[in-house]
Amino acid sequence: xxxxxxxxxxxxxxxxxxxxxxxxxxxxxxxxxxxxxxxxxxxxxxxxxxxxxxxxxxxxxxxxxxxxxxxxxxxxxxxxxxxxxxxxxxxxxxxxxxxxxxxxxxxxxxxxxxxxxxxxxxxxxxxxxxxxxxxxxxxxxxxxxxxxxxxxxxxxxxxxxxxxxxxxxxxxxxxxxxxxxxxxxxxxxxxxxxxxxxxxxxxxxxxxxxxxxxxxxxxxxxxxxxxxxxxxxxxxxxxxxxxxxxxxxxxxxxxxxxxxxxxxxxxxxxxxxxxxxxxxxxxxxxxxxxxxxxxxxxxx
Amino acid sequence: xxxxxxxxxxxxxxxxxxxxxxxxxxxxxxxxxxxxxxxxxxxxxxxxxxxxxxxxxxxxxxxxxxxxxxxxxxxxxxxxxxxxxxxxxxxxxxxxxxxxxxxxxxxxxxxxxxxxxxxxxxxxxxxxxxxxxxxxxxxxxxxxxxxxxxxxxxxxxxxxxxxxxxxxxxxxxxxxxxxxxxxxxxxxxxxxxxxxxxxxxxxxxxxxxxxxxxxxxxxxxxxxxxxxxxxxxxxxxxxxxxxxxxxxxxxxxxxxxxxxxxxxxxxxxxxxxxxxxxxxxxxxxxxxxxxxxxxxxxxx
Numbered sequence: 001x002x003x004x005x006x007x008x009x010x011x012x013x014x015x016x017x018x019x020x021x022x023x024x025x026x027x028x029x030x031x032x033x034x035x036x037x038x039x040x041x042x043x044x045x046x047x048x049x050x051x052x053x054x055x056x057x058x059x060x061x062x063x064x065x066x067x068x069x070x071x072x073x074x075x076x077x078x079x080x081x082x083x084x085x086x087x088x089x090x091x092x093x094x095x096x097x098x099x100x101x102x103x104x105x106x107x108x109x110x111x112x113x114x115x116x117x118x119x120x121x122x123x124x125x126x127x128x129x130x131x132x133x134x135x136x137x138x139x140x141x142x143x144x145x146x147x148x149x150x151x152x153x154x155x156x157x158x159x160x161x162x163x164x165x166x167x168x169x170x171x172x173x174x175x176x177x178x179x180x181x182x183x184x185x186x187x188x189x190x191x192x193x194x195x196x197x198x199x200x201x202x203x204x205x206x207x208x209x210x211x212x213x214x215x216x217x218x219x220x221x222x223x224x225x226x227x228x229x230x231x232x233x234x235x236x237x238x239x240x241x242x243x244x245x246x247x248x249x250x251x252x253x254x255x256x257x258x259x260x261x262x263x264x265x266x267x268x269x270x271x272x273x274x275x276x277x278x279x280x281x282x283x284x285x286x287x288x289x290x291x292x293x294x295x296x297x298x299x300x
Numbered sequence: 301x302x303x304x305x306x307x308x309x310x311x312x313x314x315x316x317x318x319x320x321x322x323x324x325x326x327x328x329x330x331x332x333x334x335x336x337x338x339x340x341x342x343x344x345x346x347x348x349x350x351x352x353x354x355x356x357x358x359x360x361x362x363x364x365x366x367x368x369x370x371x372x373x374x375x376x377x378x379x380x381x382x383x384x385x386x387x388x389x390x391x392x393x394x395x396x397x398x399x400x401x402x403x404x405x406x407x408x409x410x411x412x413x414x415x416x417x418x419x420x421x422x423x424x425x426x427x428x429x430x431x432x433x434x435x436x437x438x439x440x441x442x443x444x445x446x447x448x449x450x451x452x453x454x455x456x457x458x459x460x461x462x463x464x465x466x467x468x469x470x471x472x473x474x475x476x477x478x479x480x481x482x483x484x485x486x487x488x489x490x491x492x493x494x495x496x497x498x499x500x501x502x503x504x505x506x507x508x509x510x511x512x513x514x515x516x517x518x519x520x521x522x523x524x525x526x527x528x529x530x531x532x533x534x535x536x537x538x539x540x541x542x543x544x545x546x547x548x549x550x551x552x553x554x555x556x557x558x559x560x561x562x563x564x565x566x567x568x569x570x571x572x573x574x575x576x577x578x579x580x581x582x583x584x585x586x587x588x589x590x591x592x593x594x595x596x597x598x599x600x
Contacts, residue, residue, distance in 0.1 A: 136353070
């Protein structure tokens with residue numbers, strides 16, 4: 001068997017972002033953590049961590065992390081069968097898109113986390129990048145818009161998040177006085193989540209515009225809405241973030257105006273998880289599938 | 301002079317995250333972008349980009365990016381003096397904390413961006429990490445909680461964001477039936493923004509608790525509130541995100557309960573900017589300083 005004390009040191013260094021913090025979390029000295037990492041590296045014959053540009057696992061280190069995470073999942077099943085086993089709590093690392101986390105995700109897994117005593121480590125990735133992190137062994141599961149499972153994993157459809165373009169009333173009056181013309185799109189600043197975000201391009205293509213457009217980059221779901229409200233640009237906001245119902249951090253009514261009622265951009269969401277994640281992962285998956293049916297739109 | 305066409309290719313590859321996308325943004329073929337990068341590297345005698353674990357600038361590449369960004373700022377001043385110069389729009393890259401972006405930031409810079417036609421590239425970093433990115437030349441300015449300027453930069457105080465601990469009523473009844481005891485803190489899951497987030501530790505220390513505690517990791521300001529509302533944990537939420545006024549994406553009244561009325565954790569915010577950023581950066585700085593006085597609490 002592998003020496004899991006060494007793997008635990010690696011997990012904790014990566015999770016806390018430093019040797020000193022890892023030591024605090026594990027109740028060890030910084031140098032004890034450092035020795036465990038060195039021992040792991042000497043057994044492996046290669047480094048598991050790089051320090052530049054910042055502290056992170058090497059490809060070999062990531063493979064170890066992925067393995068350790070699957071072992072932790074299986075241990076969780078075992079502890080369920082043998083409750084007398086120690087009660088230390090592992091965190092399940094999941095990649096998901098920011099807009100899910102900002103809207104339906106909490107409601108989807110809140111009760112499950114409470115019942116199971118599950119702690120989550122949520123990593124925000126644009127829909128298409130999360131899957132790469134899963135392939136690299138960095139996360140145990142991934143919520144994203146791809147329906148192509150990675151080798152060794154399963155993939156199920158959860159539902160659809162429809163998006164529309166919103167902007168402040170004054171912004172529309174200023175930048176689109178003659179409607180959604182090509183010239184207006186060339187001048188009007190958009191708000192884009194990040195370099196991998198293609199929602200804006202898809203919206204513009206559906207409006208018949210294929211040229212360049214100016215944009216702000218804003219990697220925050222709530223910041224997105226705030227910038228739109230401040231008149232800085234127009235942005236693609238999911239339907240479930242707009243409205244005035246009790247369970248939504250609602251955008252105040254009337255502040256934002258729909259840029260093009262006729263155009264909706266769909267983001268279908270899929271849940272990817274390792275086939276050998278064990279019984280616990282199967283139950284989590286059933287919970288999420290149920291929540292998807294209840295809280296998302298059907299995939300068109 | 302440097303060949304700025306090459307630097308522009310580097311900036312665009314890093315900003316768009318790929319050669320093909322950079323080509324689309326610059327109106328060039330992918331191979332033309334690739335040739336520019338190769339030429340830059342052969343002149344420099346070292347790589348400016350690495351591809352593993354993902355596409356990013358090397359330390360030398362980052363120094364070039366930093367230089368190019370300062371040149372762009374100066375060009376902006378020049379275009380103001382000579383409006384006939386071409387109107388291409390650069391994006392100003394700023395590191396800031398997620399909670400500022402999710403609350404007061406849009407209101408602070410919305411009018412300025414509209415008047416100046418400024419596009420922003422906002423990078424979310426925990427208060428203490430943004431400054432490192434500034435030192436590395438990755439951003440032109442930084443909003444963070446450190447009052448120590450980096451070499452070559454200035455630092456001004458903007459104001460204070462006070463935080464309190466909030467949780468769902470049912471969560472408190474379940475995990476804190478006997479109040480804020482050490483045993484309860486050992487068992488009750490917290491919600492922590494990321495490995496560099498020390499707000500939770502500061503809150504617990506002010507409550508007189510210094511031990512370990514279980515926590516979820518959730519790198520999303522809005523997700524934070526959603527998880528608390530779903531009863532998954534208690535979390536430090538800034539005062540300006542709680543409330544029911546028109547300008548706030550308000551937490552519905554009565555859903556969340558203050559865990560400890562007596563404890564407030566302060567996060568003072570400072571604005572860091574390069575001393576030679578030129579007139580444009582000075583005006584942006586004055587705008588942000590005014591907004592800080594109006595929208596933040598005074599630093600205690």
